Amino acid sequence: MATQHIDASTLLSDQQFEADIVIIGSGAGGGIAAEQLTEAGFSVLLLEEGAYYTRADFVMEERWAYPQLYQEGAARKTRDKAIGILQGRTVGGSTTVNWTTSIRTPPATLDYWQREFGLNFSGDNDLTPYFAKAEQRLHIQPWSVAPNANNAKLQQGCEALGWQYSVINRNVNGCANLGYCGMGCPINAKQSMLVSTIPAAMALGATLISRLSVRKLNWQGNSISSLDAVPVDHYFQPRSDIRIQIKAKHYIVAAGAIGSPALLLRSKVPNPSGRLGKHTYLHPTVISGALFAEDINGHSGAPQSIYSDQFVWPENQDKAGYKLEVPPLHPVLMATKLTGTGEQHAALMAQFNQLQVCIALQRDGFHPQSQGGSVSLDEQGQPVLDYPITDYMWQGMREALLSMAQLQFAAGARQVLPIHHDAKLYNSWPEAKTAILQLPMQTLRQTVVSAHVMGGCNMSINPAKGVVDQNGRHHQLHNLSVFDGSILPTSLGANPQLTIFALVWRNCQQLLTQLKPFSANVS
């Protein structure tokens, strides 16, 4: 079979392409859609701004992985630089670099969507069969291997305190427990879009165009007529010397919760709800380090295998909920997040292997004081995210720092270091508690990070309260769908990939029932 991959950066002249369906973005949303729609007999073009790297390229080194596989070299930040954002930019999107945690959408989140946005995911719209399909397709199962020490400390702390915890379901098959999921799986064990749905779609005739940045959807009335794109250069910056135009019958935007709103903003699509690029959620995350007497070696073993939902749905609705997990620990990730300079920083780094780290992901979007951020465009038309942090959220982060310190001491930590620029190593839980209650909760003093970007093109039954409908169809443009995390109307309170897989799988089935007639005509 002829090759189904085109690297746009190798094109030497302007080009035009045509297909039944063009999908912009190859992550959790675009990857699922590519397989579903190709299987149904449509001609599909799958476009990706990142490069088509595969397992032979994944050398398990941060210095290669971050610039090559992540948005903005893994140094993406909110406008005020207060929140660092890890987001994939490669074939497979964030599924190529995520830590494999696969959690069904929490029922309480779906209930909230029904109340606030009229979205009913029960009865005929139940997502359960789609969770099951995605779990089967991507080999999502509880991790049956013992957790690495970094995760085991989370479990032990929960056990000591009587807190809830769960073993994580992971999308892996033949995992060697290496711990380098964040740099691309070198053995194709992670069942990312890169190794599952995308090759399947390509085998059925879909064409992948990598290193291509879509700049604009051209539309008139209620219909998109074409899109304009350019190749990216060696550093993934959009070029201006060659223009690519693509025509399709249906357009699926799946460029992620920053990229998708940015493309629609550049295209100036109708936006009567005013919600395009608004209500962007991040699961804003705070970090707590702990030094143990024994080696933790947080770089080794499945990065995430235990989580705790003890605090994610507090009874007091005026308190911010947060989910407890751990991150993998690698030298660059640690060095850039650990606080201090000079000898202080070097001394912490010297204890790299004894360091255990917890993270608390705040469930944002469920409170009047948690309405998310907004995406706008810079002079190059590239997205910038503003994300204000309110007092309500700061309070939740302070409580999260307290919970993590308590847990780490309960698990046997010798010292705990909240990752805050005014904090230091504390020797006991009472000492840490007193100190954390005094920390100034302010931007650029309290370190905040995110690995989950959601919202910005939210779904709603009511066109006045959303950009797309419950099936991901744009409320105003009839041949446009948005199939990625940007359609989520709040954050999830859980890692998002499985929610996106299931929602998009379902949305594809809905779309197929509506597209079938023209399929019969064209083929």
Add this chain to the structure above:
Amino acid sequence: MQRRQFILSGIALAATASLGAGLSIWGWQQSQTADDSNRSVVLSALLPALLYGALPEDATLAVAELERTKTAIDDFLPFLPLRQQRELHQLFNLLANRITQLGLTGHLSSLSALTMQQRFALLDRWRDSYLGVLQQAYHGLRELLYGAYYGQPEHWQPISYIAPRFR
């Protein structure tokens, strides 16, 4: 405010607060383009302070590590959004420019002439500045420089990190 002027105006504000008004005519507008020698001067001054305690005591080895880190920074910068690259170029250019020294460092001498203690004090002053823009400079440089240093396998021995050799 134009996005690309944000560092500019913030630092101009810092400078005028220290020196009195009127500095804005000193060629600020030209300072957004990359100048390799300015970047090199600034990195050579700041890296030894930031990495104090991490660099080997042997001077030859330390110089090799610093050079390797500077190369890694140069290699990484083009992956940042152009907006952010401009901000960094501007910061490097301002820091290398003697006329801005007093506003930014509190000393009217070149960065490289500062003692190590003065360089630590400079970093702390940015971190604790009431100006968001100086805090951003502190955090931006800190992450960039530490990321570049600890990304190099040659620098992992002191942290006892052994990268897997998978193939």
